[in-house]
Amino acid sequence: MATAVKKKTAEDLPEKVHVWPYLVRLEFLCALIVIVGLTVWSIVVDAPLEEAANPTKTPNPSKAPWYFLGLQDILVYFDPWFAGVVAPVLIIVGLMLIPYLDVNPKGNGYYTYAERKLAIWVYSFGFIVLWIALIIMGVFLRGPGWNLFMPWQYWDPHKVVALVNVDLPYAFGFRDYWNSAMFGGAVVLGYFGLGTAGYMFLERKAIKSVGILRMLLKINLMLIMMGIVIKIVLRLAFNIKYVLVTPWFNI
Amino acid sequence: MANKPKIPNIAEIMADIKSGKIWSDLAKKFTESQIWTSSFRHGYADTPRNRVLQIASNVWLHLHPVKIHRHALRIKFTWCMGGITFLLFLSTVVTGVILMFYYRPVGEYAYFDMKYLQYDVPFGMLMRNMHRWAAHAMVITVWLHMFRVFLTGSYKPPREFNWVIGVFLVTFTLLLSFTGYLLPWDQLAMWAVTVGTNMARGTPFLGHEGPFQEYVPLISPRYDARSVLLGGSLVGPPALLRFYVLHCIFIPLVAGALMIVHFWRIRKDGGISGPL
Numbered sequence A: 001m002a003t004a005v006k007k008k009t010a011e012d013l014p015e016k017v018h019v020w021p022y023l024v025r026l027e028f029l030c031a032l033i034v035i036v037g038l039t040v041w042s043i044v045v046d047a048p049l050e051e052a053a054n055p056t057k058t059p060n061p062s063k064a065p066w067y068f069l070g071l072q073d074i075l076v077y078f079d080p081w082f083a084g085v086v087a088p089v090l091i092i093v094g095l096m097l098i099p100y101l102d103v104n105p106k107g108n109g110y111y112t113y114a115e116r117k118l119a120i121w122v123y124s125f126g127f128i129v130l131w132i133a134l135i136i137m138g139v140f141l142r143g144p145g146w147n148l149f150m151p152w153q154y155w156d157p158h159k160v161v162a163l164v165n166v167d168l169p170y171a172f173g174f175r176d177y178w179n180s181a182m183f184g185g186a187v188v189l190g191y192f193g194l195g196t197a198g199y200m201f202l203e204r205k206a207i208k209s210v211g212i213l214r215m216l217l218k219i220n221l222m223l224i225m226m227g228i229v230i231k232i233v234l235r236l237a238f239n240i241k242y243v244l245v246t247p248w249f250n251i
Numbered sequence B: 001m002a003n004k005p006k007i008p009n010i011a012e013i014m015a016d017i018k019s020g021k022i023w024s025d026l027a028k029k030f031t032e033s034q035i036w037t038s039s040f041r042h043g044y045a046d047t048p049r050n051r052v053l054q055i056a057s058n059v060w061l062h063l064h065p066v067k068i069h070r071h072a073l074r075i076k077f078t079w080c081m082g083g084i085t086f087l088l089f090l091s092t093v094v095t096g097v098i099l100m101f102y103y104r105p106v107g108e109y110a111y112f113d114m115k116y117l118q119y120d121v122p123f124g125m126l127m128r129n130m131h132r133w134a135a136h137a138m139v140i141t142v143w144l145h146m147f148r149v150f151l152t153g154s155y156k157p158p159r160e161f162n163w164v165i166g167v168f169l170v171t172f173t174l175l176l177s178f179t180g181y182l183l184p185w186d187q188l189a190m191w192a193v194t195v196g197t198n199m200a201r202g203t204p205f206l207g208h209e210g211p212f213q214e215y216v217p218l219i220s221p222r223y224d225a226r227s228v229l230l231g232g233s234l235v236g237p238p239a240l241l242r243f244y245v246l247h248c249i250f251i252p253l254v255a256g257a258l259m260i261v262h263f264w265r266i267r268k269d270g271g272i273s274g275p276l
């Protein structure tokens, strides 16, 4: 009687299995759990309803819905035309381009880190740090005046934060308007130009097989993503407001 | 001697439990009872042919192929997130229709309809809660679904286009949630949507505070990208109506159509991706 009953595993099944019953019963179970969970949660936790809308009474802080708080947080570092319009468009277009830019044939249909390290790093960084972490910060740590408050701190609406930010050209000693603009332009163009050129040089062997347009798009999208991080660091570490100031827009 | 009832011993019972025989014995007792046999005219014969027919001749189930790779069953592979996203979407459709019976998207009424729903309509609060939490949960599950599709490299050929449809779907999921956010017409709603739509002022060329707007004739606070969204220069009753129509009609239709294409493409692309 000591024969151990062998545990059934997916590997005991043939390569192809019938959807009925194998998949349908899984889906049913999954649906049952989700619906019960949703119902219980909805009995226990009420959806919020504040006082009636009042256009003359602006709450401080005013927050966008939580899933947009990453973008709202980028507003600290960029003007609305970028944080609110260009960045979301670039995110959507960039995501759509992923299958056409990532030509690595490996890792198709299974989990692997070793075979596609860079791709996993870039996506995870964008998703977990630039999207999720900023959302968590926006929900819990941003208080009145969009100032940072630790969870144990009182949300003081009169908190004074010294405005000591300067533009990058100013920090480098440029005082004249047009010289500043030229300097800022040179920095931005230099960043993208050198970044692109460096990448194309390092990967010059791949140009033939991967294609030049694909590589240009790939590196520039990555440079934009890194540029956002760089600008956040410049602000937090060196109080830099804008890198480039022009009569039309600022970066 | 022959009629003496057999007394089972403990060891035999334990053996039956261990081997699972006890369940088939129980099932037999049920399915051979008079109540069962009089209710169901015949049993279900578990033959390959019947397994195929269960899927192929059922209008709801035939969304599935009749056979799949066994690896597609592994929760560890799919996290079940696409399916859960779809289920949550269906939950919002059902509860949303019920909410629509009681809600009027009019500046004077909207907020009080919410109060009425919460305090007077039987199960109104529960319907509202389920609608809202399912919508929020859907945002999270769709992100997780996308993350797993990325991690398994399932966007690679031949599934590139289904990823593109997916990006449209995640965008519409967010827009669906965002347009719904305004409808309670409370402070939370009005100011979140004010903050969100203020961004459109900065649209290059088309927003009245955006770069290069000075070169586009007619752009003003009253006529720009933002006022098209809001039907005015601030979040007022016209915006409420606009968001209501987008939320209840336009976006669900578009998202629903895209989901149909999404599911169809999964099958045309050879089912769930897997190591080959």
Ligand code: HEM
Residues within 6 Å of the ligand: B078, B079, B080, B081, B082, B083, B085, B086, B089, B142, B145, B146, B149, B152, B154, B155, B159, B162, B163, B164, B165, B166, B167, B169, B170, B173, B259, B262, B266, B271, B272, B273, B274
């Ligand atoms: C409303 C939103 C969505 C719904 C209801 C949905 C539903 C599903 C379902 C049920 C599957 C089957 C496998 C699974 O459950 O993982 C699937 C697969 C897939 N989805 Fe989605 N999806 C949605 C959004 C997205 C998004 C945002 C993306 C990516 C940007 C995406 C890309 C894919 C791809 C490429 C597959 C095939 C995966 C494979 O073959 O392994 N979907 N989707």
